[in-house]
Amino acid sequence: MVHWSLRRQNSWVQLAGHEGNFKASERGHILKKFSPIENACLVALMEDVLRPYVPTYYGLVERDEQTYIKMEDLLMGLEAPSIMDCKIGIRTYLEEELAKALLKPTPRKDMYNKMVALEPDAPTPEEHKQQAVTKPRYMQWRESVSSTASLGFRIEGVTVEAGPVKKNFKKMKSRDKIMETFVLFTKGRKDILATYLDRLEKMQTALQNSEFFRTHEVIGSSLLFVHDRRGFSNVWMIDFGKTTPAPPHVTLRHDVPWEPGTHEDGYLLGLKNLIAAFRDTMRTVEETAEETSECLEQQGDISDKVLRKREIEGNTTNGENKEL
Ligand SMILES: O=P(O)(O)O[C@H]1[C@H](O)[C@@H](OP(=O)(O)O)[C@H](OP(=O)(O)O)[C@@H](OP(=O)(O)O)[C@H]1O
Numbered sequence: 001m002v003h004w005s006l007r008r009q010n011s012w013v014q015l016a017g018h019e020g021n022f023k024a025s026e027r028g029h030i031l032k033k034f035s036p037i038e039n040a041c042l043v044a045l046m047e048d049v050l051r052p053y054v055p056t057y058y059g060l061v062e063r064d065e066q067t068y069i070k071m072e073d074l075l076m077g078l079e080a081p082s083i084m085d086c087k088i089g090i091r092t093y094l095e096e097e098l099a100k101a102l103l104k105p106t107p108r109k110d111m112y113n114k115m116v117a118l119e120p121d122a123p124t125p126e127e128h129k130q131q132a133v134t135k136p137r138y139m140q141w142r143e144s145v146s147s148t149a150s151l152g153f154r155i156e157g158v159t160v161e162a163g164p165v166k167k168n169f170k171k172m173k174s175r176d177k178i179m180e181t182f183v184l185f186t187k188g189r190k191d192i193l194a195t196y197l198d199r200l201e202k203m204q205t206a207l208q209n210s211e212f213f214r215t216h217e218v219i220g221s222s223l224l225f226v227h228d229r230r231g232f233s234n235v236w237m238i239d240f241g242k243t244t245p246a247p248p249h250v251t252l253r254h255d256v257p258w259e260p261g262t263h264e265d266g267y268l269l270g271l272k273n274l275i276a277a278f279r280d281t282m283r284t285v286e287e288t289a290e291e292t293s294e295c296l297e298q299q300g301d302i303s304d305k306v307l308r309k310r311e312i313e314g315n316t317t318n319g320e321n322k323e324l
């Protein structure tokens with residue numbers, strides 16, 4: 001018998017990040033364009049207590065004159081996977097990008113265009129005139145219109161059972177809507193929610209004991225949630241392209257708001273809020289199951305009932321993410 005995790009039953013799915021950054025590799029591995037910063041992180045993480053929470057690192061390979069980082073394919077073995085990418089932390093850009101923008105602002109037309117596409121009135125009159133914004137300005141605005149600034153995490157992308165990839169979460173700010181998305185993502189399955197919660201809590205403990213975490217500013221990193229209909233589920237820390245060692249004189253806490261110069265990332269604030277949102281989602285699912293006398297062990301899809309219950313309770317404002 002072939003173990004489930006040894007069979008490749010899926011094709012590559014990319015929920016977020018830069019186009020063209022990944023390349024397929026042999027079974028169980030993927031290739032990501034080399035970045036010295038991410039490479040140094042993965043090397044260090046292989047020796048850290050966080051190792052079980054990050055994709056295994058297999059070194060560097062050359063393809064078509066480009067260097068790639070070879071790492072574990074986290075979708076390996078999943079059948080029609082459901083995947084969710086949540087970016088963690090209260091700040092999504094580097095302090096040095098802010099310093100650069102203050103010293104020598106680089107106007108970004110592409111970021112201005114992304115901004116007006118979402119909120120035509122967001123740019124200032126001056127920015128409208130220039131048809132450009134700086135990168136920190138765009139990133140801070142993205143943080144404020146999403147849940148990053150308030151909750152320390154945001155949903156970047158979701159796919160349910162290998163369906164279409166949804167990325168329309170840029171303005172998802174409210175905790176209620178995030179919880180609705182968790183219900184839709186897991187189809188209200190208590191077993192999957194429970195596995196995610198357990199893994200997140202263990203990750204939280206590992207982070208508190210991690211030498212890597214104590215000494216690194218973790219910016220723009222995500223948690224990748226993966227599960228399938230059979231109930232195989234896991235959460236992983238990915239994307240260390242903007243994770244850098246903190247200056248030696250700085251002691252990072254990760255659970256306090258950022259002030260310029262502190263290098264704080266708010267990673268633990270975000271994780272705490274994410275865990276709480278998962279716990280409340282689970283409670284709602286349990287209450288709905290009790291009320292409707294449904295047996296959750298049957299693992300039926302109760303997401304419709306949970307959402308209807310939330311609507312009745314007045315928690316739902318509109319159906320923005322119901323199409324998942
Ligand atoms: O998600 P949208 O709104 O499209 O904005 C993207 C993300 O914030 C990227 O961050 P991440 O990679 O953490 O998702 C960031 O890449 P960086 O990693 O380079 O900061 C991009 O900056 P540019 O690559 O400069 O365009 C920025 O345009």
Ligand SMILES: Nc1ncnc2c1ncn2[C@@H]1O[C@H](COP(=O)(O)OP(=O)(O)O)[C@@H](O)[C@H]1O
Nearest residue numbers: 014015016017018021055072073074075085239
């Ligand atoms: N090891 C992995 N296994 C499976 N999928 C991955 C892996 N790493 C990244 N991905 C997919 O690629 C997407 C972008 O990854 P990320 O590392 O954030 O890229 P970028 O550095 O371009 O932002 C993730 O949302 C996820 O869907």
